[in-house]
Every structure is written in C-alpha cells, then in structure tokens.
Amino acid sequence: MEQLKHECGVAMIRLLKPLEYYEKKYGTWMYGLNKLYLLMEKQHNRGQEGAGLACVKLESSPGEEYMFRERAMGSGAITEIFETVQANFKDLPPEQLHDSEYAKRVLPFAGEVYMGHLRYSTTGKSGISYVHPFLRRNNWRAKNLALCGNFNMTNVDEIFARITAIGQHPRKYADTYIMLEQVGHRLDREVERLFNQAEADGLTGMEVTHYIEEHIELANVLRTSSREWDGGYVICGLTGSGETFAIRDPWGIRSAFWYQDDEIAVLASERPVIQTALNVPAEEIKELLPGQALLISKEGKLRTSQINKAQEKRACSFERIYFSRGSDVDIYKERKLLGEKLVPNILKAINDDIDHTVFSFIPNTAEVAFYGMLQGFDDYLNEEKVQQIAGLGHSPNMEELETILSRRIRSEKVAIKDIKLRTFIAEGNSRNDLAAHVYDVTYGSLVPGVDNLVVIDDSIVRGTTLRQSIIGILDRLGPKKIVIVSSSPQVRYPDYYGIDMARMSEFIAFKAAIELLKEREMRDIIASAYRKSKDQVGLPKEQMVNYVKEIYAPFTDEEISAKMVELLTPQGTKAKVEIVYQPLQGLHEACPKHMGDWYFSGDYPTPGGVKMLNKAFINYIEQMYQF
Numbered sequence: 001m002e003q004l005k006h007e008c009g010v011a012m013i014r015l016l017k018p019l020e021y022y023e024k025k026y027g028t029w030m031y032g033l034n035k036l037y038l039l040m041e042k043q044h045n046r047g048q049e050g051a052g053l054a055c056v057k058l059e060s061s062p063g064e065e066y067m068f069r070e071r072a073m074g075s076g077a078i079t080e081i082f083e084t085v086q087a088n089f090k091d092l093p094p095e096q097l098h099d100s101e102y103a104k105r106v107l108p109f110a111g112e113v114y115m116g117h118l119r120y121s122t123t124g125k126s127g128i129s130y131v132h133p134f135l136r137r138n139n140w141r142a143k144n145l146a147l148c149g150n151f152n153m154t155n156v157d158e159i160f161a162r163i164t165a166i167g168q169h170p171r172k173y174a175d176t177y178i179m180l181e182q183v184g185h186r187l188d189r190e191v192e193r194l195f196n197q198a199e200a201d202g203l204t205g206m207e208v209t210h211y212i213e214e215h216i217e218l219a220n221v222l223r224t225s226s227r228e229w230d231g232g233y234v235i236c237g238l239t240g241s242g243e244t245f246a247i248r249d250p251w252g253i254r255s256a257f258w259y260q261d262d263e264i265a266v267l268a269s270e271r272p273v274i275q276t277a278l279n280v281p282a283e284e285i286k287e288l289l290p291g292q293a294l295l296i297s298k299e300g301k302l303r304t305s306q307i308n309k310a311q312e313k314r315a316c317s318f319e320r321i322y323f324s325r326g327s328d329v330d331i332y333k334e335r336k337l338l339g340e341k342l343v344p345n346i347l348k349a350i351n352d353d354i355d356h357t358v359f360s361f362i363p364n365t366a367e368v369a370f371y372g373m374l375q376g377f378d379d380y381l382n383e384e385k386v387q388q389i390a391g392l393g394h395s396p397n398m399e400e401l402e403t404i405l406s407r408r409i410r411s412e413k414v415a416i417k418d419i420k421l422r423t424f425i426a427e428g429n430s431r432n433d434l435a436a437h438v439y440d441v442t443y444g445s446l447v448p449g450v451d452n453l454v455v456i457d458d459s460i461v462r463g464t465t466l467r468q469s470i471i472g473i474l475d476r477l478g479p480k481k482i483v484i485v486s487s488s489p490q491v492r493y494p495d496y497y498g499i500d501m502a503r504m505s506e507f508i509a510f511k512a513a514i515e516l517l518k519e520r521e522m523r524d525i526i527a528s529a530y531r532k533s534k535d536q537v538g539l540p541k542e543q544m545v546n547y548v549k550e551i552y553a554p555f556t557d558e559e560i561s562a563k564m565v566e567l568l569t570p571q572g573t574k575a576k577v578e579i580v581y582q583p584l585q586g587l588h589e590a591c592p593k594h595m596g597d598w599y600f601s602g603d604y605p606t607p608g609g610v611k612m613l614n615k616a617f618i619n620y621i622e623q624m625y626q627f
C-alpha cells in the first residue's frame with residue numbers, strides 16, 4: 001500500500017549581534033543554537049522521520065570551515081543531532097566554553113546563522129542522504145548553499161527536464177536534490193555576474209570575493225529559480241557567505257511566520273512556536289505572504305521581496321485541522337468552531353437523546369474540536385433548560401429546579417492513545433499494526449446497552465484508525481450506538497502539496513463511491529470519467545479538468561458516509577455505527593482565511609494538481625479497477 005505522509009517543519013535563526021553579546025547577556029554564546037533546538041522541538045509534530053541543521057559562521061579566514069551540517073533519522077533525530085553538536089563542546093574547560101572569541105574562531109557550529117528542518121518525506125526518497133538540509137559545496141564561499149524546505153512540487157519532472165536541457169547533470173533524482181541543483185545553478189550565475197563586474201571594475205584577489213559577497217542579490221536567484229515551480233512550498237536556504245532566504249508559494253499553500261528585533265531574526269513554519277521560544281506576542285509575528293521571500297543579507301539587513309505575483313490565496317486548511325499545533329490563538333478558535341458546528345448533525349444522529357449519550361474524542365489532535373463540540377452542547381442544553389423552565393408555566397419549586405439543572409453533558413475520556421507519536425506518518429503495513437495497538441479504552445465509562453457514544457476525530461482519511469482499532473475497542477464498552485464525528489469534511493482527493501498520496505485507492509471515501517457506483521449498476525460513470533481523463537493526457541496542464549468529481553457527483557455526503565460505515569465496521573460489531581461529517585460550508589465558516597480545500601472539494605489551486613490527479617485516477621483504473 002502506498003504510504004501516506006505529510007508536512008515538514010522549518011526553522012531559521014539569524015543572530016544580529018556578535019556571539020560575545022549573547023555570552024554577556026544570556027550567559028552563553030550558544031543562544032542561537034539553543035533557540036534553534038526549541039523551535040525544532042516545538043515543531044516535532046511536523047516531522048518525525050528525520051531532522052537536520054545547518055550553521056554558517058560569518059567572517060572565517062580561508063582554510064577554516066564555515067558551513068556545518070548535521071542530520072539524523074528517526075523520531076529521536078532532534079535529540080541526536082543536538083547531542084552530536086554538543087559533543088564538540090562537552091570536554092572543554094569552562095573558561096574556554098564561555099570564551100565566545102575562541103568559539104567563533106575554533107568551534108564548529110559556533111556561528112550566527114542557523115537553519116533546522118524536520119522531515120516527513122513526501123515525493124523525496126527515504127534514507128539519511130535525503131534528510132534536509134541538502135548541501136552544495138564550492139570553493140567560492142558565496143556559491144555554497146544549504147537548502148531545506150517544507151514543500152512538494154507537482155512538476156519535479158519538468159524542473160528536472162529543464163535543468164538537464166541546459167546541460168546540467170544531477171547525480172540524484174530526488175525532489176530536494178533537484179531544487180538544490182536548480183537554485184544552486186542560479187546562485188552560481190549570480191556570483192559569476194558579480195565576478196565579471198568586479199573584474200571589469202579592475203578589482204583583484206580577495207577584493208573580488210568581497211565585492212561579490214557585498215552585492216549578491218538573492219532576489220534574482222529566487223526569481224529565476226521559482227518561476228516554474230508548481231506546488232506548495234516554503235523553501236529556505238543559507239549561503240556560505242551568510243545570506244539567508246525563505247520563499248513561500250504564490251498561493252500561500254504552505255505556511256511560514258517570522259519575527260525580528262534588534263538581537264535576532266527568526267522564521268518558523270508555525271507561529272506559536274516563535275511566541276514560546278522567544279516570548280513575544282502573536283501580534284509581533286508576521287506571516288510570510290504568498291509569493292514573498294524573506295531575505296537577510298550577510299550584514300544582517302532584513303527585507304521582504306515579492307518574488308512571484310501573489311495568486312488567489314488558498315492556504316492549506318488541513319494545516320488548521322490537523323498539522324499545526326492547536327496552541328496558536330487562531331487555530332485554537334478555529335478547531336473549537338469546527339467542533340461546535342457539528343452539534344445539529346450529531347443531535348440528529350443521537351435522536352436528540354442527550355441524557356443517554358457520552359461524548360469523547362480520539363486523541364490527540366481532535367481534542368480541541370472536542371472542547372468546541374462540548375461548548376456547543378452546553379449551549380444547546382442551557383437553551384433546553386430555559387425552555388423546560390418556561391414550559392412549566394409557573395415559578396419552579398426547588399425540586400423542579402434541581403431536576404432540570406442537574407442535566408449535564410456527559411463527557412468522558414473514553415479513548416486513550418498509548419504512545420505519543422502520530423500514526424499518520426508511519427508507512428503501509430507498520431501503520432496498520434500501529435493503529436491497531438496504539439489506542440485503548442476506559443472501561444466503565446458508559447452504561448452498556450443504554451448509552452450512545454459520540455467520539456470526534458479530526459479526519460478520516462484511509463479509515464485505518466477506525467477499522468483497525470477504534471470501532472472495535474469502543475464496541476467492547478457496549479454502547480447502543482457509536483457516532484464517529486469528523487471535524488473535517490470527507491477526504492476525497494489526493495493532495496500534491498505536502499501530503500503525498502499518489503493512489504486514489506487509499507481513500508475510504510473514494511472506495512465508498514466506487515462501491516456505490518458498482519452496486520447501483522452505474523459503472524458507465526466510471527468508464528466515462530476514465531475515458532475523459534485519458535483523452536486529456538498530453539494537453540497543457542492548464543487545460544486539464546478534474547473528471548474524478550463525476551465519481552462522487554451522483555451521491556449525497558450521507559450516502560457516501562453510510563457506505564463507509566459498511567466498509568469500516570468490523571464483523572461482529574454489536575453497536576449501530578454512524579459517521580457524521582463536517583460539511584464543506586462548515587469548514588469554510590470556521591477557517592475563512594484558509595480556503596485551500598482541494599482534498600475535500602477537488603478544486604486544486606495549481607494546474608499541476610489537476611494533472612497529478614488525472615494521472616492518479618488513470619493509474620487506479622488501469623492497475624486496480626476491474627470493469
């Protein structure tokens with residue numbers, strides 16, 4: 001089975017004062033390194049497959065190393081890379097350890113510019129050599145490049161073809177590597193442009209180097225490199241001469257935030273991470289805007305530059321539903337609202353029987369939506385109490401009041417997650433196993449045969465969590481009915497901007513729609529969608545249409561949900577099961593600034609997305625579907 005993975009996290013730091021300043025003020029010149037650790041650890045949710053960091057030391061002398069990198073694999077990678085870096089310092093006597101002059105001259109990773117990355121591979125390959133940052137070395141300091149990114153391009157093949165067409169010969173076919181070579185090539189050209197200028201001006205020797213490093217214009221490099229990128233991205237880089245950049249896609253699909261004061265400039269994928277690591281309020285943190293780059297020069301001058309024209313903003317809503325930490329002030333509110341909006345549909349599913357219903361959630365991400373859902377039910381129940389009192393027709397006596405006011409929303413911790421890791425990332429079979437054993441239940445949390453059980457989750461993608469584990473273990477508690485609530489709408493289409501899923505057959509919603517078409521003798525719809533998809537292969541991607549929508553068109557959301565229940569309920573389950581989904585409208589109302597919803601709606605923000613979907617659907621039909 002194709003593995004389903006997602007996201008990455010980035011963190012950048014530029015110290016704006018000499019190391020000595022931090023030693024004096026904070027008692028350590030390792031201030032930047034320590035902050036990087038915090039920024040990375042707090043974004044652990046974004047990448048548990050590998051982690052890496054790079055550091056540039058400004059003003060080194062020829063013959064001395066100035067660009068450092070460390071990488072490691074696995075969920076313990078952050079600790080491992082920082083331990084390896086610290087191993088360089090652990091045997092130093094205290095006076096040397098606190099000598100910022102010495103550190104700057106001699107010690108590795110004692111620099112002013114830092115970049116960190118947390119990885120889940122998407123289209124990139126697996127293995128240590130594919131953990132970011134990637135490094136491109138050169139004997140000219142300004143041509144050295146360390147690159148990392150939270151990204152997925154839909155047209156890596158085109159970029160590869162383009163760079164080979166101009167005569168380059170990349171050693172590896174992996175997305176980040178191809179990006180490295182492409183940006184690296186443009187950086188080479190920028191340096192060469194300045195070299196020619198310097199020579200024309202009569203400069204010689206190190207004067208040429210200084211001229212290049214003082215005049216390098218990374219906006220040129222990014223403009224010429226990113227022109228053809230079709231995808232969701234925040235790509236970050238450092239050059240050997242200490243230039244720093246981060247560039248965001250024109251649709252604002254992937255996220256990045258930055259902050260600057262007179263000591264430090266910082267960029268990270270998530271806002272609250274900067275808030276906590278630097279103790280600054282949300283209002284002081286800026287969003288990197290769509291199509292924009294943050295550029296920090298060798299001298300530490302920071303500016304933003306509009307590299308590509310901003311397109312209609314389609315920021316990824318999954319970022320709000322699941323990926324990001326729920327501690328962001330806006331994300332917290334949005335997740336709560338997602339939960340609250342589901343109240344009317346849940347009431348229908350439990351026949352308005354609040355008194356015999358226990359409410360809970362599937363840990364961990366869904367917890368915030370659960371609080372919103374509870375709040376919604378509290379409001380609902382209060383309204384009912386008011387109506388009940390009013391309906392008495394007289395002032396209630398104590399007994400009546402007590403009876404009415406004693407009614408409560410019954411929330412319990414029913415499902416427990418035994419390990420902290422996100423199962424979403426684990427590959428194919430190991431994920432099935434993980435999902436089967438990672439959850440447990442609290443026995444005695446409801447009255448068997450009498451109570452309904454409502455559990456909210458943030459998303460149902462393949463349905464593995466429900467099928468392999470949740471429905472079966474919840475059924476052991478003996479509920480009359482299990483209502484699974486999804487705070488996000490039905491996931492119907494693959495994502496090509498960070499959650500990489502190449503095969504349609506992964507989605508439980510897609511499987512359900514195909515089953516329904518078969519059952520109802522509507523196979524001609526599948527054949528026709530296939531034919532139309534096949535016919536448009538070879539058209540420019542801008543002209544392609546999403547014909548997979550035709551697979552879902554004949555059915556209501558409820559019909560697809562009902563079929564999913566059939567597919568996901570293990571044999572022998574005693575309780576009646578129902579799935580309640582967030583309507584697309586509800587998502588838009590809860591997250592109005594994050595209208596990127598292609599995985600639910602099929603409306604891809606870039607032409608490359610439709611092209612990839614077309615290919616995935618054709619592959620599904622040709623490799624899996626039996627007419």
Ligand SMILES: O=P(O)(O)OC[C@H]1O[C@H](OP(=O)(O)OP(=O)(O)O)[C@H](O)[C@@H]1O
Binds near residue numbers: 363364422423460
């Ligand atoms: O339908 P599926 O394909 O099984 O995927 C959806 C599940 O995966 C995620 O859980 P995960 O364990 O990754 O993370 P969490 O603890 O943050 O909720 C998500 O919260 C859902 O529970």
Ligand SMILES: NC(=O)CC[C@H](N)C(=O)O
Binds near residue numbers: 122498
């Ligand atoms: N999740 C990501 O952003 C991954 C980045 C890149 N596509 C890789 O696979 O390495």
